[in-house]
Amino acid sequence: MERAARATRRFNVIASAFCAAAWTCAAAPLQLTAQEQAGQHIFMHGESPSGARIGARMGVAGLELSGASIACGNCHGEDGRGRAEGGVDPHNIRWSELIKPYGHRHPNGRSHGVFDDNLVRRAVTQGVDPDGNRLDGAMPRYAMSPTDFSSLVAYLKKLEGMLDPGLTADTIRVGTLLPLTGRLKALGDSLRAMLTSYFAALNERGGIHGRRLELVVEPLPAEPRDAQARAKALIAGADIFALLAPVSAGIEVELADAATAAQVPVIGPLTLFPEDARASNAYVFHLLPGIAELAQVLVRHAAQELALAQRPIALWHPDSPGGRATARAIEATLEKEGWRTIVLLPFKARGASYDEQAAALKARDTAAVLVLGSGDIAALAASAARAGWAPYLLIPGALAPRDIVELPVAFHDRVILAYPSGPADQRVEALREYATFAKDAPSRPNQPVQIAAYTAGMLLVEGLKRSGRDLSRRKLIATLETVQGFETGLIPQVSYNADRRIGAMGGYLLAVDLERKGLRALGGYVRLP
DSSP states (O other): OHHHHHHHHHHHHHHHHHHHTTOOOOOOOOOOOHHHHHHHHHHHHSOOTTOOOOEEEETTTTEEEEGGGGOHHHHHOTTSOOOOBTTBOOOOOOHHHHTOTTOEEOTTSOEEOOOOHHHHHHHHHHOBOTTSOBOOTTSOEEEOOHHHHHHHHHHHHHHTTOOOTTBOSSEEEEEEEEOOSGGGHHHHHHHHHHHHHHHHHHHHTTTBTTBEEEEEEEEOOSSHHHHHHHHHHHHHHSOOSEEESOBOTTOHHHHHHHHHHHTOOEEOOBOSOGGGGOTTOTTEEBSSOOHHHHHHHHHHHHHHTSOOTTSOEEEEEOSSHHHHHHHHHHHHHHHHTTOSOEEEEEOOOTTOOOHHHHHHHHHTTOOEEEEOSSOOHHHHHHHHHHTTOOOEEEEEGGGOOTTGGGSOGGGTTOEEEEESOOGGGOOHHHHHHHHHHHTTOSOGGGHHHHHHHHHHHHHHHHHHHHHOSSOOHHHHHHHHTTOOSBOOSSSOOBOOBTTBOBSSOEEEEEEEETTTTEEEEOSSOEEOO
C-alpha cells in the first residue's frame, strides 16, 4: 500500500508541477526467418551472429578493416536505397533493383547486366559487377563465410518489404501510457482526449506522407511494479512504432531500458526526473528539463547574481536511492563550478522538526538550501525561523507547495523558484490551435500537462514529416537529432543532437513576494550550456 501511495504522490507531483509551469494496401511488417535475421544483423552491424570473422578491404592499398567498422547499412542505408554523401554515391541494392531484367546504366557510364546470387557474391567479395567492370573504390571488398553470405543475401531479398513494428503502408501506430483509474484518472482522460483529437485532425488533413496516425492508449497502473511491467509490455509487444508522452513518473529507468532493448523512440515522457532516464539514452527525447536541470539554473543564479559560491550550500534531498543520486550529481556540478562547501541534508518524515539541523546549518553560515524533492518546506522554514536563520531557498517550481507564499516573513525575497517555461513562450496563434484539440478534454486544471503532451506530439509529427515516406525508427531518431530551434509557440525552442536529449535546457526564475502573496519575475530565460 505504501509503495502505491508513493507512486500516486509522485504522479500528483507531475500533475501539479506542469500546472505550476503554466506561468493504398496495408501490409503487415514482414516476419524474418532465423537466417534472414542473421543477414539483417550482418547488413546493419557488419558482424556475424555466429562470431565468425567478417573483414573488409578498402581502396587500392587494400586497407584491412573489420566488417563492424564499415557495415553495409552505413552507406547503403537501412532501407538499402543508398544516399550520396561526401562525394560517394552508394547504389540502391534492393533486390528488385539488382534483378531488373534490362540491367543497369550508371551516371558514370558504367553499364552491366542483371545480378543473381552468385554475381552478388562476386560483387561483395571481389568488387566487380556482372559484366566484370570494377566497382567504385569506395565499395569495400568483404570476406565472410558462405553461411554468412547466404544469410546476407536472404535478408537483401526481404529488405524492400521490411517495415518496423507499428508501421504499415498506410498507418503509424503510436502508443502512450496514461493513468485512467484512481486519483489521476482526470489527468489521464484529459491527455487521451487531447491526443485523440490532435491525431484525428492530422488524419483529416491526410496524415503524414499518406499514413494515418493511430493512437494506442495503455492504462497505467498505480503500483510501481505493475506500471513497470505494463510499460515493458507496451514497448516490446504492442506493435507500436513510437511512444508519445507517456506518464513515466517512478518508472523512468525501466521505461528507458525497455525502449533501448526494443529500439523504440520515446518522445516527451511526462516526468520531472529526465535524469532518471539516463540523459544519454539514445531513444528517449525529453522536451523540458527536470529537477536536476532546474537546480542548475538556480545554482547559477546563486553563484553569479547572489554571489553565494564562497559560502556553504545545503542540498536538501529525498532519503532514497534516487534522491541521493540526484544530490550527488548536483554536488559534482557545484564542485566543478568552484562551490566551496556543500552539505547534504536528507528529508525527514513529513511534519518532523528540523530545529537541530537548522541550528547546525546556521552555525556553519549556510547561505542557501537547494530543494531537490517534495519535502516539507514549511517545516524546514519554521525551524530556520526559530533559529534566526533565513537562507535563500532555491526551489524548482514543480516542488513548490501551493502555500509557498505563507512562509515566515523572514524569507521575503529569499525564496526563488525555477520553471521550465512561462507565459513569454506562449503565442496567441499556438494557444488557439492547441485549444481546438483540447476543447473536449474533461479536466481543465490539467491544461499545462496537456500542453506538454501536445508539444511532444508536435515534435513527433515534425520528425515524421522530415523523415519522409521511407520511414523507420532509426531514421526518425537520426532526424530528431538534427532538430535545432524548433518552435512550438508554447514552450521554449527545443534543440537536439547526438548527445543531447533534453530539448529546452534552461528555465525562468521567479522570486516569491511574501508581502503581496505573489511571484515576481527575475529577468528572462536562463539557458544552460
